Amino acid sequence: MKTAIIAALLVVLGFGFAHAAPTGDAAIQARVDAAIDRALTEKRIVGTVVLVAKDGKVVYQRAAGLADREAKKPMREDALFRLASLTKAMTSVAALKLVEQGKLRLEDPVTKWIPTFRPKLPDGTEPVITVRQLLTHTAGLSYDLMEPADGPYHKARVSSGIDQPGLSMEENLRRLASVPLVYEPGKKWGYSMATDVLGEVVARAGGAPLPTVIEKLVTRPLGMTDTGFRVKDAARLTTPYADGKPEPVRIGESRFVPSGASGVTFVPGRVFDTRSFASGGSGMVGTAGDYLKFLEALRTGGTSVLKADTVAQLVTDQVGPQAASAGPGWGFGLGVGVLVDPVTAKSPQSAGTFHWMGAYGHNWFVDPKQGLTVIVLTNTTFEGMWGAFPVAVRDAVYDAGH
Known part of the structure; x- marks a missing residue:
């Protein structure tokens, strides 16, 4: 009894255990754990926070790996990440x-x-x-x-x-x-x-x-107290890394990372320069827990932020699958990618799933038909964005029967 009370107090105070999936969700915990552990063992990512909610209930939550490899600083569930295109x-x-x-x-x-x-x-x-x-x-x-x-x-x-x-x-x-x-x-x-x-x-x-x-x-009505265009607590901000062999490389003050026709130049310190313009496309910082509040508001109709019919327009394809916004079979709504054809996309997700990614190493999706919200934040680009890792987490969730 004492152990249970202490555990409950730790969760309330923000010191939740690394594996917070409730009993009864052993399958999803085992499969997602395996996907995370494999990516860490293979040194494809440095650290991650993964959240899975089913019908509004968190069924999986884990912080794994390191927030700062060189300092040997463990990842925390309340870690702050540069959100990049999750801002959009x-x-x-x-x-x-x-x-x-x-x-x-x-x-x-x-x-x-x-x-x-x-x-x-x-x-x-x-x-x-x-x-x-x-x-x-x-x-x-x-x-x-x-x-x-x-x-x-x-x-x-x-x-x-x-x-x-x-x-x-x-x-x-x-x-x-x-x-x-x-x-x-x-x-x-x-x-x-x-x-x-x-x-x-x-x-x-x-x-x-x-x-x-x-x-x-948006953020205040939803209680997203850690999310904004400035860093709320520098001690919780993760150190960013880029794909590399035999392990990811620290981005440092600035690094050009090849991608697409050329690549992306990352300057992590930008977020601390108050003169920098507030980028509506990539400028915010936040936590996985905060972003879950945002996505759940959209999944449930957004009544605390938007009217239900407005949310319906937001998450409905406005362009057509020719957009291939996240690959074949994907269209685009009013700010998010929308799955039009799961067969063409070769995805276990339902038609109507909406989704996006962030260049600092993030990926999320909401499958309204299954009541699923999945958030994968990492400090490793581009693996955490569109590499094998977010796909492995996605497949683990569906393989577990959710």
Whole structure:
């Protein structure tokens, strides 16, 4: 009895045991444990926090590996991670909340809110870009990693929001608008800087800096006390690593990591530079527990943040499977990837599953039909983002019968 009481107190006080899956979920615990242990043994990741919820109940929770390998600092369940593109869904929800409030319209031209943002097509014509196109990544924009090293985004020094500390939003938007659009807005899907532009629209429509608007509309209503554009507790912030042999390499002050047509430059210290623009596409820091609150709000209809019909639009494919947003069979909603065809995607997930990733090494999905929410945060890029590890966790969850 005393042991049980002490254990309960430790959980309440935030000192939960590393394996917190309730009894009765032994299958999922064993399978997910094996996936995590294998990735750590093979030195594909340095550390991770994994959360699995079924119908709103946490059935698996584990912090494993190291938050800082060189300091031999164990990973904690309340570890803070640079969220990278996990920020996008929160910026998108803030935009949709402003739509509900009548302060923003999906069909508003971006120039209504940012008059100077007028990128042109290669032939010199200036098309209209709408808020809806920013949300759906059909605005004609791109990312530097989609281009070779001598591509126009690199030449213009457009920041992805995880490099160039101290750069202002005004200057980054000027650089972005100076580059020709990749395609006519509305004609294609292309993952891009669109959510960074959306973040500035949200700030102007919301009448306050983006961090303030997101806190007011998203994180505070959901009790996400650890999540924001600044580090709440530096002692809990994980050290980032990049894929390497025989083990991941510490990113350090700055590191270029090859990916796509070129790669991504990571500057982890950016988050501590208060002059850095608040990147709506990749600028936030938070915990797995906080992000679970956010995803559960979407899974259950979002009533504490958005109306149910708004959430339904958010998580419904708006583009079509030709988007291949997370590979074949995946479309895209108003800020998240949506599974259209599980057979084509070769996925055990149900049609309607929504999902996204983060470049610092994160992956999450929500399968509404199965009542599943799965969050995989790591401090290892790109393995934790789109490597074998998040796929192994996904398959372990479904193999366990959930």
